[in-house]
Amino acid sequence: MSKTITIDGLAVPFQEGQTIMDAALASGVYIPHLCHNPEFKPHGSCKLCTVNVNGRNVASCTMPAVEGQQVLSDIAELNADRLALTQMLFVEGNHLCPACEKTGNCQLQAVAYYLGMMSPHYNHFYPQREADASHPDVMLDRNRCIYCELCVRASREVDGKNVFGLSGRGIKTLLVVNSASGLLGDTDLAVTDKAAHVCPTGAILIKRHGYAVPIGQRVFDHITIKDVQTGGGDE
Amino acid sequence: MQQFEFPDISRILTPILERHGGDASRLLQVLLEVQDVCHFIPSEAIDLIAAHFGVPRVNVEGVVGFYSFLSTHSVGEYRLLFSGNITDQMLGKDELMQYLCNKLWVEPGKVSEDGLVSIGSTSCTGMCDQGPAALINGWPLTKLDHNRLDLIAELIRSRKPVADWPAMLFEVVDNIHRGDVLLGQPFEPGAAIRATLARGAKETLVEVDKSNLRGRGGAGFKTASKWSFCHATIAEEEGGVICDIDGHPERFIVCNADEGEPGTFKDRVLLNSYADLVFEGMTVGARVVGASKGFLYLRGEYRYLLQQLEAVLKCRREAGLLGETILGQMDFSFDIEIHLGAGAYICGEESALIESLEGKRGRPRNRPPFPVTYGYKGRPTVVDNVETFACAAKIAEKGGAWFAAIGTAQSTGTKLISVSGDVARPGIYEYPFGVTVSQILDDCGAEGRPYAVQVSGPSGTTISWKEFERKIAFEDLPTAGALMVFRRKRDLFQVAQNFADFFAHESCGFCTPCRVGTELQKKIMSKIASGYGTASDLEELKRLGHILKTMSHCGLGSSAANPVLDILEKFPDMVESKLKAFAFKPAFDLDGALATARTITGRDDDWAHL
Ligand SMILES: Cc1cc2nc3c(=O)[nH]c(=O)nc-3n(C[C@H](O)[C@H](O)[C@H](O)COP(=O)(O)O)c2cc1C
Ligand code: SF4
Ligand code: SF4
Ligand code: FES
Numbered sequence: 011m012s013k014t015i016t017i018d019g020l021a022v023p024f025q026e027g028q029t030i031m032d033a034a035l036a037s038g039v040y041i042p043h044l045c046h047n048p049e050f051k052p053h054g055s056c057k058l059c060t061v062n063v064n065g066r067n068v069a070s071c072t073m074p075a076v077e078g079q080q081v082l083s084d085i086a087e088l089n090a091d092r093l094a095l096t097q098m099l100f101v102e103g104n105h106l107c108p109a110c111e112k113t114g115n116c117q118l119q120a121v122a123y124y125l126g127m128m129s130p131h132y133n134h135f136y137p138q139r140e141a142d143a144s145h146p147d148v149m150l151d152r153n154r155c156i157y158c159e160l161c162v163r164a165s166r167e168v169d170g171k172n173v174f175g176l177s178g179r180g181i182k183t184l185l186v187v188n189s190a191s192g193l194l195g196d197t198d199l200a201v202t203d204k205a206a207h208v209c210p211t212g213a214i215l216i217k218r219h220g221y222a223v224p225i226g227q228r229v230f231d232h233i234t235i236k237d238v239q240t241g242g243g244d245e
Numbered sequence: 246m247q248q249f250e251f252p253d254i255s256r257i258l259t260p261i262l263e264r265h266g267g268d269a270s271r272l273l274q275v276l277l278e279v280q281d282v283c284h285f286i287p288s289e290a291i292d293l294i295a296a297h298f299g300v301p302r303v304n305v306e307g308v309v310g311f312y313s314f315l316s317t318h319s320v321g322e323y324r325l326l327f328s329g330n331i332t333d334q335m336l337g338k339d340e341l342m343q344y345l346c347n348k349l350w351v352e353p354g355k356v357s358e359d360g361l362v363s364i365g366s367t368s369c370t371g372m373c374d375q376g377p378a379a380l381i382n383g384w385p386l387t388k389l390d391h392n393r394l395d396l397i398a399e400l401i402r403s404r405k406p407v408a409d410w411p412a413m414l415f416e417v418v419d420n421i422h423r424g425d426v427l428l429g430q431p432f433e434p435g436a437a438i439r440a441t442l443a444r445g446a447k448e449t450l451v452e453v454d455k456s457n458l459r460g461r462g463g464a465g466f467k468t469a470s471k472w473s474f475c476h477a478t479i480a481e482e483e484g485g486v487i488c489d490i491d492g493h494p495e496r497f498i499v500c501n502a503d504e505g506e507p508g509t510f511k512d513r514v515l516l517n518s519y520a521d522l523v524f525e526g527m528t529v530g531a532r533v534v535g536a537s538k539g540f541l542y543l544r545g546e547y548r549y550l551l552q553q554l555e556a557v558l559k560c561r562r563e564a565g566l567l568g569e570t571i572l573g574q575m576d577f578s579f580d581i582e583i584h585l586g587a588g589a590y591i592c593g594e595e596s597a598l599i600e601s602l603e604g605k606r607g608r609p610r611n612r613p614p615f616p617v618t619y620g621y622k623g624r625p626t627v628v629d630n631v632e633t634f635a636c637a638a639k640i641a642e643k644g645g646a647w648f649a650a651i652g653t654a655q656s657t658g659t660k661l662i663s664v665s666g667d668v669a670r671p672g673i674y675e676y677p678f679g680v681t682v683s684q685i686l687d688d689c690g691a692e693g694r695p696y697a698v699q700v701s702g703p704s705g706t707t708i709s710w711k712e713f714e715r716k717i718a719f720e721d722l723p724t725a726g727a728l729m730v731f732r733r734k735r736d737l738f739q740v741a742q743n744f745a746d747f748f749a750h751e752s753c754g755f756c757t758p759c760r761v762g763t764e765l766q767k768k769i770m771s772k773i774a775s776g777y778g779t780a781s782d783l784e785e786l787k788r789l790g791h792i793l794k795t796m797s798h799c800g801l802g803s804s805a806a807n808p809v810l811d812i813l814e815k816f817p818d819m820v821e822s823k824l825k826a827f828a829f830k831p832a833f834d835l836d837g838a839l840a841t842a843r844t845i846t847g848r849d850d851d852w853a854h855l
Pocket of ligand 4: 042043044045046053054055056057058059060069070071072
């Protein structure tokens with residue numbers, strides 16, 4: 011017999027070893043998230059997936075599901091806090107949605123839509139971050155990086171390459187690549203690598219594919235991120 | 246691309262790498278030595294080190310970028326870092342730093358044009374009882390004043406090696422003003438181990454349990470529970486796979502000597518004058534949980550203690566108190582290795598500490614699993630504070646009931662308090678738990694009328710003069726061991742701002758709420774300090790405090806708003822007097838921005854103003 015937890019009053023079954031996020035996704039319950047991708051080992055850095063379990067806040071993507079947990083997720087207070095975290099991600103980098111190639115396909119933008127973000131709220135940091143066009147097929151624009159480490163994990167776990175990593179600390183955290191020159195073109199990244207395709211924002215883009223799908227016909231132009239990530243919606 | 250632009254690099258690196266062997270957990274130790282010799286980590290060295298350890302280059306670069314004391318650009322032959330804690334600031338740190346910068350013709354935070362010297366700030370160096378303090382190439386300078394800085398400038402200008410500088414510049418004293426069972430009673434090395442062996446490991450755990458000893462690192466977790474969890478994990482594995490590293494069963498005892506909390510310096514004193522007691526406690530712990538290997542994680546700022554600590558370890562090995570068959574006991578071997586930190590407060594957090602021990606960026610792990618089941622190299626690991634081990638040694642020697650009779654019901658034993666700030670006698674005071682703040686203030690000669698006290702450093706609690714009858718105990722005011730005293734007229738807003746800057750600087754950057762939240766908090770505090778604050782900024786600070794507290798990954802983020810929230814609540818007048826207006830105000834002065842235009846046009850009439 012499978013065990014269950016309760017998310018916002020709904021009974022959700024889970025198997026031993028699953029996290030709260032795993033159980034939720036499997037049952038079509040959406041918990042906003044950015045650094046989590048079911049294909050990779052959980053990371054727990056963006057904190058958008060924070061839920062309240064028996065009175066305590068925890069990251070649902072890393073917290074193991076345990077029989078009888080009472081989980082609160084889709085409540086006003088948590089959604090307001092998630093919105094604030096999303097706004098923080100926008101102001102710490104340089105995000106130019108209307109001019110970004112990824113617009114409409116970007117998970118950061120889509121989460122912002124979902125949470126009803128109307129303004130950045132905080133003052134922009136306008137950091138100086140370098141873009142790197144040295145690779146023949148892949149563009150790296152650090153301005154849009156949210157340090158979810160999905161590229162890091164994909165390169166290490168799937169491609170077996172270690173092309174990406176983080177350096178720096180605190181607000182000076184920096185995405186770095188595995189070459190003495192510091193340039194993506196000098197790494198062994200191939201356009202077919204998983205790492206080139208997992209970025210939830212427009213930080214890693216495949217060159218010469220910019221407008222293959224016109225703006226207005228992109229994923230999140232039609233379907234909410236909730237429906238995309240839980241397999242819901244009717245498309 | 247040219248491979249080895251730094252000509253001597255492999256000549257410099259080879260002996261260092263050979264000395265450290267091939268285990269990648271030595272990475273940070275290697276990098277510290279390279280930084281020492283080259284004054285930075287050359288790109289070519291990163292390649293060679295990565296190849297030596299068989300790890301990706303990005304990993305090495307990531308470690309270099311994480312720690313304050315490592316850098317990829319030259320920091321000068323002489324690197325002077327002033328301790329930036331509020332107590333150093335109150336003793337004139339800012340002015341002294343500027344004075345030295347002027348003397349040596351260098352801007353703060355920059356390297357002089359000839360590459361000779363750089364002068365900057367660092368987080369608290371743990372010398373608050375003899376500040377203002379600084380580090381010169383990692384060595385502590387204390388009691389700085391203009392005379393000393395004149396001398397230092399002279400020594401730098403004449404390029405005298407730091408090793409040949411006058412010893413009085415580096416004098417660090419203990420300043421023990423009140424001793425009790427730890428500091429005030431003699432200890433015979435070996436006594437606790439003998440008692441443990443005579444009594445038995447399980448029985449010793451029972452004594453530690455009876456003593457009700459709680460961790461001295463801040464959180465106050467019951468030490469016996471931690472030790473028995475670690476032991477239970479082993480028990481589960483017995484009969485199953487017995488894990489081995491180099492023929493040793495894998496369980497680890499780690500002594501957390503990171504002591505990064507600003508205002509705390511009691512572990513420094515324990516390590517300086519009571520190292521035997523600390524190592525003995527670790528050895529008792531090893532016997533109880535069955536560990537054969539221990540680490541002392543020594544913060545980079547206390548590197549000056551390294552040599553003497555190694556000497557104590559050597560003595561203990563020679564006396565049969567460490568190493569193989571301790572005190573002739575065939576089934577008892579345990580040794581201790583010292584690992585140096587490199588300037589990162591977060592590495593005091595136990596899971597970040599373990600990552601750092603493994604030679605990585607000091608990023609707190611996801612929990613569960615906790616270190617007692619999955620710690621160093623994935624093995625059950627106990628991480629305890631320096632003072633906790635000192636207490637454990639005493640308990641092993643004298644029994645749990647003896648210890649439990651001291652202090653209060655929930656907080657047994659004594660507590661070392663590092664006292665600094667506006668007091669006549671800064672230093673270390675050992676009290677039984679339950680002592681009131683006002684008692685400590687009387688004993689240390691708090692100057693004038695103390696107004697506020699910061700208990701347990703920035704991540705602790707700010708209390709006002711109305712609360713001085715409160716007690717130091719887990720039941721009331723828990724503390725990792727710091728008390729910073731502020732007299733009337735001190736600008737408490739500036740105190741909170743100093744702490745906000747500290748957290749922003751020390752956030753590891755892993756999680757969004759803390760990485761961005763601490764920086765936002767810092768910016769708002771700075772906006773208010775420069776006279777542009779409004780009521781809405783106070784609301785914003787409260788909102789940020791809520792997010793930091795409830796969404797952060799680890800204790801750093803969740804306590805980063807404490808000092809700010811405390812002064813908003815307890816000293817509202819002090820904050821409000823800083824505000825420019827109660828309504829919205831932009832973060833800059835519109836009229837001021839027109840000043841240049843007015844100068845250029847030579848106008849100063851009403852229409853030229855906003
Ligand atoms: C940001 C942060 C910094 C910490 N720094 C220290 C430290 O410097 N020394 C210490 O003993 N504990 C520190 N701790 C607490 C440790 O994580 C851990 O609880 C402690 O070492 C356990 O030892 P104890 O049980 O003996 O107190 C810190 C915790 C956090 C969250
Ligand atoms: S580049 Fe993209 S995938 Fe990589 S850390 Fe940044 S946002 Fe995440
Ligand atoms: S709370 Fe701060 S220090 Fe802790 S993991 Fe998050 S960013 Fe790092
Ligand atoms: S999705 Fe869980 S922390 Fe990012």
